[in-house]
Amino acid sequence: MSSDALEANQLNLQRSYELLARAEGLIPGVSQTFSKAPSQLVHGVAPVFLERGKGAHVWDVDGNEYIDLPTSLGPIVLGHDDPDVTEAVVKQVSQGTIFSLSHPIELDVAERVVDAIPCAEMVRFGKNGSDATSAAVRVARAYTGRSVVAACGYHGWQDWYIGTTTRSIGVPDEVSRLTATFSFNDIGSLEAVFDRNPGDVACVILEPVGVVEPEPEFLQGVSELCKKHGAVLVFDEVLTGFRVAYGGAQERYGVTPDLACFAKAIANGYPLSVVTGRRDIMEMFDDIFFSFTFGGEAVSLAAARATMDKMRREPVIDHLWKQGAKLQDGYNSLAAEFGIEAVTKCIGLPPRTVCTFTDAVTGEDDLVLRSIVQQELVRRGVLFMVGFNTSYALSDDDVSQTLDAIRAAMPVLARAIDSGEATRFLNGPPVQPVFRQA
Template identity: 40%
Template sequence: MDTEDIQVLALSRSRTANERLHALIPGGAHTYAKGDDQYPDNLAPVISHGRGAHVWDVDGNRYVEYGSGLRSVSLGHAHPRVIEAVRRELDRGSNFVRPSIVEVEAAERFLATVPTAEMVKFAKNGSDATTAAVRLARAATGRPRVALCADHPFFSVDDWFIGTTPMSAGIPSSTNELTVAFPYGDLAATEELLTRYEGEVACLILEPATHSEPPPGYLAGLRELADRHGCVLIFDEMITGFRWSEAGAQGLYGVVPDLSTFGKALGNGFAVSALAGRRDLMELGGLRHSGDRVFLLSTTHGAETHSLAAAMAVQSTYVEEGVTARLHALGERLAAGVREVAAHMGVGDHLVVRGRASNLVFATLDEHGQPSQRYRTLFLRRLLAGGVLAPSFVVSSALSETDIDHTVDVVAQACAVYRKALDAADPTPWLAGRPVKPVFRRLA
């Protein structure tokens, strides 16, 4: 069977580096979504460096990159304005025995950017922020249960969430029983859940938007349900923050949560996250009240000056340069191009682009219209051969129109092979190894 000649990437150094990674680091990466099991067999490049929208692997191959840093690098790698802000702080010290003046400046900047919040506390990663929000909700309500949106893929590395995934080894069943789930977009089902556990649910936590727009009135309806049932409404804005608007989805849709969490794009790759929300709730983790103290967030490195400087530079850049609008324009150009070539090649019903233009993902469907890791493998192989590193189609503002057009050309070549595999009803000859695997699975 003709499997098409394909440029064989020179990845000998990457393969050696991957072996070294697995020998020293469980999983071979510090984030499961970056694991080499997420890429076709022997085609997992190890990165040397990046600039703008491009990265180079240790073998010297250059790629147009999407989904940079799991969506965190939205301005492009080594963005000059961010790097300059970081450099200004590095010679001044990064961590002290008392708060730095940078901390209050960063808080003022954040609250000016996200005016729906009244107080903010910074941390280093999203999981710390979401878990702090859950703990605060439990303390404020005196209730044990967490209700999370079942349709959203990730909230935290902590037990209250990971226990709900197939990777639940090591988490007591008693912990898992305290987390319940509601479907996105279904107010009736959510009300039924709150009624079933009346007086037990501390919070509703969800991403306010993902691959589709929230149904009309949905977020406002959740706000009303949370108020009526006395639970805390938490928006996880790790992804929607900045990509939907500078103030996140809450700024775009006009529904104010009690608490919200930000990260990813906030630091353009530097480690910084934020928990923000109502003053009366946030102050429970402070000193200016007479009640029980809540151990909200207390992190040694949460207020590193250079990361907070990066966050301030990111916020200024977004507001002054209209970055969110640029992300949408680039994403719209990419989505239109991919859909056009997929349709032209006869795979428009199988390679499906989804999501808001600033946060595009793609689905690879088999001959029966079902999600397929094997067809994803075929597609990723062709992208990599064309110099496109794209576990998703999430854009950064550093992409040029030329980068987008090159990506569309590579996608067209991939779609031609995709069509042949569909006609054969078997992509195996085009895989050259094992299929890529889902992150959340029970067995390694």
């Protein structure tokens, strides 16, 4: 530990690190999700295992309490153990979880999806976001009789997408070659994909909004290009769905895709995903193969029905925006107050923001600086990974405690930047990128 490290780690994390030692050699990567792995937190400073959540708070295995701002990468949109969702889940569990035939709750949730989502005419369910995006790609290929996928953004772990990333090992080149990437807000880059693959683009799949808003006409332009070339337009709303608006980003921006994928927030933390869209395309699900044992599992569907009903009944989405805006504005004002607004910013739509840290010399993402902020927030009881995913349970008190913690972290960050040796301000190794930088 360096002499510039400001304070000794005040948290007792003994059990977390005992469990880490047990997990190493047993669970590759020590996590089921890359973005939740120990490599995403400052070793020795942050906990490795969480075991309990209530509302907007979580507790680690040593009993330390944190305000939960990653919200499990987005699913916990109402709060942990939300009373309405828990009641629905417990009731369903007591009646059975999965059956040998379909359960009527599938219809209840499908009807709610059709009611909520502009493009939705028919609905199928999966468990992970990747199930839904892969289903959309397969059905689009079947519908068009074409092979090439044009992709922009992150879409999950499956071959057709991950083959385009720096973690493509294990994916045959023949498969990777069938996916072409294009850039957000750059309609020319999508035109180039169509030009390079005349008559062979099955679908265009993109996140309709990430941390950058679509420029006026961008989504419309994508939609028009798809129509012109006969490709299926798929909005990947796994992150934006039931978070930026009840009807997703397609409602917010007024552009309706042919198909859309939802997961994460739809069931407040239970595993459910949705692929939905135009009837004539969705009907092709009768012919393709999209089928798995847990597809109609009723507990997650009960959670989704309760989550959606609560969103309809109560001002959930407004709250996500309101609390998110306070965190975002507070973060950016504090960065300005400490003179480091050129280095760090909180960007994105308020329900889901990302804090960026930019190396002044290279202009690249600076993981050491991000690690310093994470370290300083975690030791002050705020769990922070890359930004703020707000929940309905996040109270005004939680927001002001988080802003207090940010106010305490900013001078440490400013001193680290000034020193030119930021790593000396860290009490452990910095977080690692999930995807290697190109």
